[in-house]
Each structure stands twice: as structure tokens, then as C-alpha cells.
Amino acid sequence: MKSETKGILEGARLGVFGKGGSGKSTAVVLLARALRNRRYDVCVLDADSTNVGLQHALGITEPPVSLLDFYGGMVFSGGIVTCPVDDPIPLANAEMSLEELPSDYYGESPQGILLLVAGKIGRMGPGAGCDGPIAKIARDFQLETSHGKGLMIVDFKAGFEDSARGVFTNLDWMIHIVDPTRASVGMAIDMNEMVKQVKAGVPPATEHLEDPRLVDLATRFFKYARVKGIFFVLNRVDSSETEDLLRESLGEQGIEPIGVIRDDPSIRRSWLEGRPLAAPVAQTDVDLLVETLEVALSSGMKSSVGAAVV
Numbered sequence: 176m177k178s179e180t181k182g183i184l185e186g187a188r189l190g191v192f193g194k195g196g197s198g199k200s201t202a203v204v205l206l207a208r209a210l211r212n213r214r215y216d217v218c219v220l221d222a223d224s225t226n227v228g229l230q231h232a233l234g235i236t237e238p239p240v241s242l243l244d245f246y247g248g249m250v251f252s253g254g255i256v257t258c259p260v261d262d263p264i265p266l267a268n269a270e271m272s273l274e275e276l277p278s279d280y281y282g283e284s285p286q287g288i289l290l291l292v293a294g295k296i297g298r299m300g301p302g303a304g305c306d307g308p309i310a311k312i313a314r315d316f317q318l319e320t321s322h323g324k325g326l327m328i329v330d331f332k333a334g335f336e337d338s339a340r341g342v343f344t345n346l347d348w349m350i351h352i353v354d355p356t357r358a359s360v361g362m363a364i365d366m367n368e369m370v371k372q373v374k375a376g377v378p379p380a381t382e383h384l385e386d387p388r389l390v391d392l393a394t395r396f397f398k399y400a401r402v403k404g405i406f407f408v409l410n411r412v413d414s415s416e417t418e419d420l421l422r423e424s425l426g427e428q429g430i431e432p433i434g435v436i437r438d439d440p441s442i443r444r445s446w447l448e449g450r451p452l453a454a455p456v457a458q459t460d461v462d463l464l465v466e467t468l469e470v471a472l473s474s475g476m477k478s479s480v481g482a483a484v485v
């Protein structure tokens with residue numbers, strides 16, 4: 176990993192969210208490349224407790240050993256990593272320097288993008304327990320490189336579960352991928368609403384917590400959530416009609432997407448073959464998206480085009 180110039184996203188934690196199959200992992204890979212080309216120290220954290228194969232898309236041959244193993248395993252099987260819903264206490268030793276982490280726990284792509292894996296529940300056998308501990312790693316883990324805090328992009332599993340567990344409390348920005356389906360539009364609207372509620376101070380569910388100190392901690396995590404906003408990105412857009420329809424449905428709810436990723440058939444082929452992601456069309460779109468994002472953030476944008484909160 177080398178680094179020269181840094182931009183506005185230096186040290187940021189970005190989380191990528193969206194409906195199942197909307198294109199989160201694709202967007203993560205394309206964003207990582209675009210940001211790496213802009214000289215950030217990029218680290219991808221695979222926080223999807225189920226899906227495997229992100230390493231191939233990045234051009235890394237072997238998947239790294241999981242951070243869950245590094246931290247000694249889940250509480251359900253005698254380890255130390257707890258679920259943030261039952262135990263909001265921050266993960267001990269969550270801020271690590273690359274030098275402290277043995278090389279089995281990360282991979283590096285030919286472009287110099289680091290990949291870390293939070294944990295995979297499918298490899299743990301029957302009765303593994305819930306994947307909350309993986310969400311806690313995703314919430315808290317931060318990597319420092321020799322140049323300072325890296326830019327981390329977290330690939331979350333589909334749906335709301337991890338958000339409900341409060342993973343965004345430790346993110347700077349959320350990126351929500353919207354594919355051309357009603358379900359995806361619906362999820363984007365709900366996610367926008369949830370982030371708005373958090374910023375408005377609506378506390379998390381704590382009825383299950385008996386210890387008042389944990390109730391207080393969970394409440395403070397949400398109250399002082401680091402997340403500054405959420406950006407919406409359209410994906411797999413195959414025509415201007417599709418784009419217009421999506422923009423119209425989202426616009427009715429005050430959501431204006433910050434970028435569009437076109438449908439690019441090479442992407443499907445790459446995922447099928449387990450090869451580094453070939454995406455000539457979509458990569459151009461994501462390069463533009465990153466430029467737009469940097470300009471927007473540099474001008475202090477928080478609540479106009481594309482960012483629907485704060």
C-alpha cells in the first residue's frame with residue numbers, strides 16, 4: 176500500500192447498504208477501485224455474514240482468515256465477541272494498525288486495496304448462533320495504516336438487520352444502493368426514514384436490557400451516532416426510462432440520488448466466473464460518482480442533492 180495525496184474522505188468509514196442483490200458488493204468493489212485511483216489507502220471490510228467470494232472480484236486469490244477468529248470467536252461458542260444488541264460495549268482492541276495484524280487476516284489486491292473479512296456464519300457448523308457478533312466487528316473495527324487511518328468501505332449484508340443493530344453509529348456516511356425494483360425503492364425510503372429518526376434522537380430498543388448502564392450506553396451510541404448522512408445510488412440502470420422512474424419514485428420522498436451505475440453485462444459474467452470484476456461501463460460511472468461525492472462533501476453538502484439527512 177502506498178499513499179501520496181489524501182482527499183476529503185481520508186480516514187472515513189463508509190457503509191454500503193441495500194436490498195438483497197441490489198449490487199452492494201459490486202458497488203463496494205467499484206468504489207474501492209475508484210477511491211484507490213484517487214490515492215486513498217482503501218480497506219474493504221466484508222461484513223456480509225453469509226456471502227463469500229468478494230476476494231475474487233477484487234483480484235485476491237485467497238480469502239483472509241476472519242477477524243472473528245482474530246478476536247477469539249463469538250460469545251455463543253465460548254469466544255469474546257458479543258452481539259451489539261445484547262451488549263453495546265465497544266469491541267476491545269477494535270482500532271488496529273496493519274503492523275499489529277498478522278498477514279493471514281488481510282489480503283491485498285493488485286491495485287493495493289486491502290480486504291478484511293468480519294466473519295462467515297456458514298463455516299461455523301450447525302447451531303452457530305446469530306450473526307450479531309459479526310455486526311459488532313463491522314460496527315467497531317478500524318484499521319490504521321502507516322499513513323494514518325485508512326478509508327474503510329464496509330460491505331454489509333442485505334436488509335435492515337445490521338442497521339437495526341446500530342452499525343451506522345460508527346460510520347461517517349452510508350451509501351444505499353437502489354436497483355430497479357419497487358422493493359428496493361421501498362427499502363431506500365425506509366432506510367432514509369430510519370437515519371432521519373436517529374438524527375432526531377429517537378432512542379433504540381432497550382427493553383431487553385436489564386443493566387441500566389447498558390441501556391445508557393446503547394442510548395448514547397444512537398444519540399451520538401457518527402453518521403453524517405446517507406447517499407442514494409441507482410444501480411443496474413438499463414435505460415433513461417428506468418432512471419426517470421426511479422428518480423420520480425424516490426423524488427416523491429425527497430430523495431435525490433447522487434449517482435447512477437448503468438447495467439453492465441460484464442459484471443454478471445465476472446461474478447459468475449469468480450474473476451476480478453470487469454466493468455468497463457459501470458466503473459466509469461462509479462469514478463464519476465466518487466468525484467461528485469468528493470465535490471459535494473468538500474462544499475459541505477449535507478442536506479441537499481443526494482444526502483437526505485442532518
Ligand SMILES: Nc1ncnc2c1ncn2[C@@H]1O[C@H](COP(=O)(O)OP(=O)(O)OP(=O)(O)O)[C@@H](O)[C@H]1O
Nearest residue numbers: 195196197198199200201333411437438439442443
Ligand atoms: N451494474 C450492474 N450491471 C449488471 N449486473 C449487475 C450490476 N450490479 C450488480 N449486478 C449483478 O447483480 C447481481 C447482484 O450483485 P451483487 O452481488 O453486487 O449484489 P449484492 O447487493 O451485494 O447482493 P447480496 O445482497 O447477495 O450481497 C450479481 O449477479 C451482479 O452480477
Ligand SMILES: [Mg+2]
Nearest residue numbers: 199200223226
Ligand atoms: Mg453482496
